[in-house]
Amino acid sequence: MPETLRLEVTGLRRSFGGAPVVDDVSLAVAAGQVTCLLGPSGCGKSTTLRMIAGVERPDSGAIRIDGRAVFGAGVEVPPEGRSVGLMFQDFALFPHLTVAQNVAFGLTGEKAAKVRRVGDLLERVNLAGYGDKHPHELSGGEQQRVALARALAPRPRVMLMDEPFSGLDNRLRDGIRDATLEVLKEEGTAVLLVTHEPDEAMRMADEIALMRGGRIVQRGAPYNIYNAPVDKAAAAFFSDINVIRGVSRGALTDTPFGAFLTPGHADGAAVEIVIRPQHLKIDFDRGGRGPNPTVADGTPARGVVQRARYLGRESLVDFRMDHDGSVLTASVPGVFLPKAGTALWLMIRRDRCFVFGTGGR
């Protein structure tokens, strides 16, 4: 049985003043799945979400919710008929209504069933016993949980969330993200969550859709997006990166770190070998005798420590490389704070580097 697709978006486009802001976006979210639309500010994430919600009109494209067309081919269902739950950064509870009345707001039907649903949701967001309070009596995190309960109350087929955690205190955020994810999973709704924070996407998503300049440039599980980025910018979106430049000849590129396989790149083509700071390996100089690499380490290159910083979970060490004066940064778990001026050797883990052409892909 194929998975039920709760949300299907095909070829969505929207321009403002002639400039395309959302450019041929297609995506699909299954029941019980969280997809994060991730990208830098201004890349068109919110506009995409707003078109799905029905508050912004696409220039073209099609949107289906639960197998039913809500936009496209002459159809245009208004927002209230789309069975979507909305949660935005500014989720604005109704201040004059109690918590229970806020949660019950979008519910229709028989009173006893409404009361049961509200009680059940408040329990699930850990606010049992808060029903008679007013929003101003709650902390930011508690208000956020009421907003979540309110959005979920009518059992929307699709939840659309736009930076729902960004108004919260840093300290609270991780806990609330996890609790929210748990409730969303229990409800089995399909979730499309917009964020510009890679950490948030990695934490929440079953699938990440990475967006840039109005287009989705890569879709995949967090592991794949992080470990097989489609281009240099996609790699750089998730962490600092180091770039080693070279020229491909006979599907090999020679660098001070040895030769790298660069299949698929034409003879003479400039290539960039990209490696995240945590995948550079450091070895000692042993009083000038040099490093002791294993076969997998490849050729070590010498650098001199420029500065080292301790960031709590890891230490970041910047090296000025002997071969070309470039600066490479290595991250080491825990405390590693060599003095500036110390000569050390760096090696590149072949299985962890990415090779890209410089043709602007």
Ligand SMILES: Nc1ncnc2c1ncn2[C@@H]1O[C@H](COP(=O)(O)OP(=O)(O)OP(=O)(O)O)[C@@H](O)[C@H]1O
């Ligand atoms: N109603 C509008 N009129 C004109 N331009 C708009 C309108 N709405 C959005 N834009 C422009 O479209 C671009 C994309 O906006 P959008 O809000 O979708 O981006 P975003 O990726 O969600 O960014 P952010 O994370 O900053 O909200 C921006 O350059 C924005 O200025």
